[in-house]
Amino acid sequence: MVVHEIINKTDVMDKLKKYAGKRNPTIFILDRTVDETHNMEMHEYSQMYSREEILSILKGQCQVEFIEVNWKSKRAQQALKIYESKQYVNKDGIPLSKTDAILLVWALDNSWVLITRDMTLVKASREEGRKANKTIRVFNPFVSA
Numbered sequence: 192m193v194v195h196e197i198i199n200k201t202d203v204m205d206k207l208k209k210y211a212g213k214r215n216p217t218i219f220i221l222d223r224t225v226d227e228t229h230n231m232e233m234h235e236y237s238q239m240y241s242r243e244e245i246l247s248i249l250k251g252q253c254q255v256e257f258i259e260v261n262w263k264s265k266r267a268q269q270a271l272k273i274y275e276s277k278q279y280v281n282k283d284g285i286p287l288s289k290t291d292a293i294l295l296v297w298a299l300d301n302s303w304v305l306i307t308r309d310m311t312l313v314k315a316s317r318e319e320g321r322k323a324n325k326t327i328r329v330f331n332p333f334v335s336a
Contacts (some may be wrong), residue, residue, distance in 0.1 A: 192231055193308070193332065194220070194224060194228040194245070196227070197248075198228070198245060198248045198249065201279075202208050203332045203333075204252050204253065206329070207306065208253075210330050211304075215330060217253065217255070217256060218249060218254070218256070218306075219255075219258060219297070219303060220246075220249065220255060220256070220258065221290065221297070222242075222257070222259055222260055223260060224290060224294070225242050229241070229297070232245075247307075248250065252317070258297070266296050266309070267293065267296075268288070269296065270293040270296040270297075271292070273315070273319065274287060274288070274289045274292035278312065279312075279314055280310055280317070281310060286311070287315050291312045292315075293328045294312065295312065295316050295317075295327070296309075298327045299319060299320060299325055304327075304329065305327060305328070305330070306330050306332065307330075307331065308332075308333045308334075
């Protein structure tokens with residue numbers, strides 16, 4: 192997860208700044224992404240970060256816009272349809288996550304650049320972008336200079 196790499200001070204933020212051409216880019220982050228980061232840090236890395244600590248660390252490195260998902264909104268419902276369709280799966284048969292479906296819809300609606308190395312999300316963003324006659328740009332800091 193990219194947020195893990197950023198809060199643990201790897202070179203991901205430097206690569207993102209170089210890609211964005213800005214010293215202080217803005218990251219739009221969904222509540223689910225922060226919650227998933229919290230859970231992953233606790234279970235996989237034995238690190239205890241609260242939601243506030245994760246946001247504080249991120250804000251120390253870039254501008255952050257925190258987004259609470261309204262699950263009754265049109266966007267969230269569109270994302271749930273994509274998620275529930277199980278149309279996008281990785282080579283191991285694991286479908287696109289609910290969080291990634293939400294990121295995809297928000298990226299489509301807001302012309303965001305997705306920062307990910309998740310190939311299922313990349314594939315889904317290309318296909319959903321094609322359907323909507325839009326392009327979703329994707330930045331993978333793990334292969335990009």
